Amino acid sequence: MNHIVFEIGLAIALVALSGLVAAKFRFSVIPFYILIGMAVGPHAFHIWHLDFRFIESAALIEFMGRIGVLFLLFYLGLEFSVGRLVKAGKSIAIGGTIYILINFSLGLLLGWGLGFPLEEILVIAGITTISSSAIVAKVLVDLKRTANPETEMILGIIMFEDVFLAVYISILSGLVLSGSSSLGGVLLSALIALVYMLGLLIVGRKLVPLLNKALNIRSGELFGLVIFAILFLVAGFSETIHVAEAIGALLVGLVLAETEHAKRIEKLIIPFRDFFGAVFFFSFGLTIDPLTLGGEALWYSLAAVAVTLLGNFAAGLLAGRSAGLSPRASSNIGLTIVSRGEFSIIMANLGKAGGLLAVLQPFAAMYVLILAILGPLLTKESKAIYKALDKVFKWESRHRERKARAQKPTPASDEQ
Structure with missing residues (x-):
């Protein structure tokens, strides 16, 4: 801890x-941030039989990474609009249900097909179902797709x-941990989370004039302090009632996007978003032990990646179609939210805490690493x-035919 400033400086x-290298090759920076974290993390010395663990301030870097997730989701909310989200409520509920049903069912089938016991199957289904909010937010911002028609469905999902x-x-x-689960407690947690999110959006919108x-x-310093206070208080409180702090940050962004100060807030947040967001992906790489990524964990993860790619693309097409989006916009949904990250690791850690099969953690690490690299690409x-796929499946021509049929006047309307 005597050299913590030097260690943080070295990490940055x-x-x-790694960002400069990515820019040189015109590649997504996310994989590079993760890989450099793996290369210098606490497990790196196992590779070269030398102690490269000079980044000992992992706990502080991890906390900075958590802040990065908050800024990424907060900015994404600022770029969007709570009005659009509320109007799309029904289509989001349908699309989100489609997405969860398809991916969760495929996760259960994958675990069963690989021969795992029931509890391990349930953990695997959790690992493969939830996408990474941080990576999705980063990709949407980097590719300037926050105004795309499919973005409201992506945020809703x-x-x-x-x-x-x-x-x-x-x-x-x-x-897994106690051998039983209270149905009443589960339903109460779900209800509280849902009411909290909807309530924050509705009440926040009413408070826009205030x-x-x-x-x-006027003071830029005080303005920044007030915005940061709102962000961290709401995000932190969200976590206390079992709503992810990142979702709390997203909700704050959605509300503040309705104010006349949105552009000023956005300008304030961008440097923090970029800095702490990069640290998040680096800190994620620090947690991965490269030597655990081989063997049966590798084959399991490759199978899971294949299933996830198929499930996400199908779910995106169906969710987008249910919302009246074009086939191209619908395909963007599945390809954008294919990345897996922080939530999958949480599920794997839950399996470890419950004494389940040890292969779950390296499986999750390899699975997340592949999709964290593949997703942005x-x-x-x-x-x-x-x-390329449209040449085979002819989605575009079928979509035009459906639109033409829908716009064609009926005989009754012709007579009128």
Whole structure:
């Protein structure tokens, strides 16, 4: 701890270096941040039989990474609008249900097909169902897709997943850690999470005129302090009632996006978003032991990746179609939210705490690493992927035919 400032400086320098390399090759920076974290993390010395563990301030870096997730989701909320989200409530509920049902069912089938016991199957289904809010937010911002028509569905699915996660972790914790689960407690947790999120959106929207006056602060210093106080208080309180702190940050962003100070807040947040967001992915890499990524865990993870890619793409197409989106926008949904990250690791750690099979953690680490690298690439190349698949499945021509039939006047209307 005597050299903590030097260690943090070294970590930031490595993150910057990996970012420069990514920019040089015109590649997504996320995989580079994760890989450099793996290379210098607490497990790195096992690879070269040398002690490269000079980043001993992992706990502080991890906390900085948590802050990065908050800024990423907060900014994503600022770029969006609570009005659009509320109007799309029904389609989001349908799309979120479709997404969860498809991916969770495939996760159960994967665990069963690989021959795991029941509790391990349930953990695997949790690992493969929930996408990474941080990676999705980073990709949407980097590719400037926050205004795309499919973005409201993507945000809605992220929030829908959080409600599912609150329920599922409650059930699984009771089953894995204590051998039982209270149905009443689970339903209460889910209800509290849902009411809290909806309440914050509705009440926040009503308070916009008051917020406009309250945030009319000339001093940039005081303005920043007030915004940070709101962000951290709401995000922190959210976690106390089993709503992910990242979702709390997203909700704050959605509310403040309705105010006349949105552009000023956005300008304030961008440097913090970029800095702490990069640290998050680096800290994620620090947690991965490269030597655990081989053997049966590798084959399990490759099977899970294949299932996830298939399930996400199908779920995206169906969810988008249910909301009236074009096939191309619908395909973007599945390709954007394919990344897995922090929530999958939480599920694997729950399995470890419950004394389940040790292979779950390296399986989750390899699975998350592959999709954290593959997800941003698929999103970036979504246009080319859609064009290639459309040549086979003819989605675009069928979509035009459906639109033409819908617009064609009926005989009754012709007579009128």
